[in-house]
Amino acid sequence: MTRSFGKFKRILEKRHFTIIITVFFLLLLSACENTASRAAEDGKAANGRISVVTSFYPIYYLAGEIGGEHANVINLIPAGVEPHDWSPKSRELNEASKASLFLYNGAGLEGWVDGFLKGLGKDKSVKAVQVSTGISLIEADGSEHEHVDDQAEAGEHLDHDAPTVDPHTWVSPKSALVMADNIKNALIEAAPSYTTDYEANYERLKKKLVELDNKFQTELGKTSLKDIVVSHQAFGYLVRDYSLNQVAIMGLSPDAEPRAQDLLRISKFVKDNGVRYIFFEELVTSTLADTLAREANVETLVLNPIEGLTPKQEQAGENFITLMEANLQNLVKALQ
Structure with a gap:
């Protein structure tokens, strides 16, 4: 009799444990569903981001x-x-x-x-x-x-x-x-x-x-030159906001090919206005900027429109702010 009662007690305990586990998982599932629902209502994925x-x-x-x-x-x-x-x-x-x-x-x-x-x-x-x-x-x-x-x-x-x-x-x-x-x-x-x-x-x-x-305003405000010659007409907002003048080899799209007379006109502008650098960018070919620089007997510098990072810049941890700061340094160098 005692042995049968002990066996019955163990069965009840086992069933009680199973019920507890089942209830726990049901509660957990309900919490997850509520979290996902709240996240969806708030524009987030279930991971909260x-x-x-x-x-x-x-x-x-x-x-x-x-x-x-x-x-x-x-x-x-x-x-x-x-x-x-x-x-x-x-x-x-x-x-x-x-x-x-x-x-x-x-x-x-x-x-x-x-x-x-x-x-x-x-x-x-x-x-x-x-x-x-x-x-x-x-x-x-x-x-x-x-x-x-x-x-x-x-x-x-x-x-x-x-x-x-x-x-x-x-x-x-x-x-x-x-x-x-x-x-x-x-x-x-x-x-x-x-x-x-x-x-x-x-x-x-x-x-x-x-x-x-503030740095752009202060540093560019002190430069004696104001003309920048660029490979790609990408710096209109920069020159507007900091009182510079942009002369571009190519148009608003970097693949817009210039005419021969355009290159001659820009070369003359460079010589007549004391421009010392032709700016090029890293995501498109620098061939035209190099050609114009040789023709006008000046050097080239990078002015990055920051349309994207190169793999090298990405690996080096460069970002929008650091590339903007590099642009300012090169602008000051060219316009002093």
């Missing part, structure tokens, strides 16, 4: 700095690739369509973006944000006009093959400040529970950009 896809490097850098540990930021364009002629494959577009945020420059830079935005189905939750909004854009002839916010009108007006607007907004720290503010607001709207952290990260980044702006 909002998914952000950016169209090219400067936006990637700004979004990563502001998003911090609460954002999983993916850049579409790989290191070493020039963004003007790049277009995404279906895999990249699919990745962007699954994100919570898709951040792009606009102003005609991404020639493929209008088609991508139109191709998004109504069931896609990704929010597309044009981060150049609020910057007074520069027309191809050098004049300014107010930003066009209507996407249909912008897509019709800003033909990437024959650009009428300079899309290189980010090359000026003043413009980068506007872009950073737009990115911060987009992140807060997508994941409001992280507002405090996004605001704090933004303030740290803003401090760096303001310091950079």
Whole structure:
């Protein structure tokens, strides 16, 4: 009798343990489901980080700095690739369509973006944000006009093959400040529970950009020369904001070939105005800049439009701020 009672007791204890384990896993599963549900409602993945896809490097850098540990930021364009002629494959577009945020420059830079935005189905939750909004854009002839916010009108007006607007907004720290503010607001709207952290990260980044702006203003204000000759007409916002003058060998697209008379005209300008350096960039060939420098008997220097990092820069830990500082050093050297 005692032996039977002991056996019965062990069976009850075993069943009691099984029930406890079952209840524990049911509670755990329910908690996970609630967490995932709350995350989806707040624009985040289940791991707590909002998914952000950016169209090219400067936006990637700004979004990563502001998003911090609460954002999983993916850049579409790989290191070493020039963004003007790049277009995404279906895999990249699919990745962007699954994100919570898709951040792009606009102003005609991404020639493929209008088609991508139109191709998004109504069931896609990704929010597309044009981060150049609020910057007074520069027309191809050098004049300014107010930003066009209507996407249909912008897509019709800003033909990437024959650009009428300079899309290189980010090359000026003043413009980068506007872009950073737009990115911060987009992140807060997508994941409001992280507002405090996004605001704090933004303030740290803003401090760096303001310091950079002050350096550009102070150092370039002291230079005796104001003319820069560049391989690619990518520095309109920089020269506008810091009272310089840009003479470009190629147009707004770096593959726009100059005519022979253009090269002769620029060579004469270099000689007549005491220009000592021809600026080239690292993501496109420097052949024309080298040719012009030899013709005018001057040297070459790098002026980086920071459209992307080279693999070497990426490995060395370079970033948007350090490359901007290098640009300032080379500008001061050329304009003294």
